[in-house]
Amino acid sequence: xxxxxxxxxxxxxxxxxxxxxxxxxxxxxxxxxxxxxxxxxxxxxxxxxxxxxxxxxxxxxxxxxxxxxxxxxxxxxxxxxxxxxxxxxxxxxxxxxxxxxxxxxxxxxxxxxxxxxxxxxxxxxxxxxxxxxxxxxxxxxxxxxxxxxxxxxxxxxxxxxxxxxxxxxxxxxx
Numbered sequence: 796x797x798x799x800x801x802x803x804x805x806x807x808x809x810x811x812x813x814x815x816x817x818x819x820x821x822x823x824x825x826x827x828x829x830x831x832x833x834x835x836x837x838x839x840x841x842x843x844x845x846x847x848x849x850x851x852x853x854x855x856x857x858x859x860x861x862x863x864x865x866x867x868x869x870x871x872x873x874x875x876x877x878x879x880x881x882x883x884x885x886x887x888x889x890x891x892x893x894x895x896x897x898x899x900x901x902x903x904x905x906x907x908x909x910x911x912x913x914x915x916x917x918x919x920x921x922x923x924x925x926x927x928x929x930x931x932x933x934x935x936x937x938x939x940x941x942x943x944x945x946x947x948x949x950x951x952x953x954x955x956x957x958x959x960x961x962x963x964x965x966x967x968x969x
Contacts, residue, residue, distance in 0.1 A: 810834035823853040832856045836864035841871045843878050847885035872926070875919045879926050886930075 797805065809816050810833055819832060823842050826832075838857045844850055850870075858866045872878045919925050 806830055806832065821853075823849050826853060826856060828852055830856045831859065831861070833859060833862045833864075836862075836866055838866070838868045839871060840869065843870070843872065843881050843885070845881055845884060847888050850885065874924045874926075875922070877915065879924075880915050883926055883929060886926075 808814055809819050810831070812834075814834060819826075819835060821830075823840065823844055835857045838854060840850055840853060854868055858868065870882070872882055922928055
């Protein structure tokens with residue numbers, strides 16, 4: 796636990812271009828509000844939250860006005876686990892939030908159905924990445940591809956789920 800009086804000094808030292816520090820370790824909850832970490836260019840999210848706003852706030856600590864570097868955000872999830880299902884719910888919540896703004900959309904995912912609850916705690920070993928399947932990403936295993944939602948057609952992005960989408964190079968028999 797860092798005393799409040801020292802927090803801004805630590806942040807200022809980290810953001811300095813002369814800082815020898817290259818890691819600033821925070822949980823999304825502790826570091827997600829009120830910090831300006833423009834000295835960082837990479838963010839690794841490893842403690843996913845049911846509320847997508849918590850993760851968005853954590854991302855905004857690095858990706859904000861005054862940032863001079865290209866920002867890389869990585870999200871670590873265990874495929875087929877409850878973490879992946881929490882991430883899927885985040886996506887659903889963001890879609891629902893968009894539907895509230897755009898009243899022409901329907902809000903079908905307001906509550907968990909019995910089947911959704913059962914599915915939440917089911918390990919899906921038949922898919923290398925259920926989220927990737929649900930998002931219907933067209934990367935086809937390529938690391939970089941054109942982003943169909945980008946305003947600029949020349950902008951490319953890496954598949955957020957990795958080139959192999961969690962697939963091991965070879966299958967092991969157990």
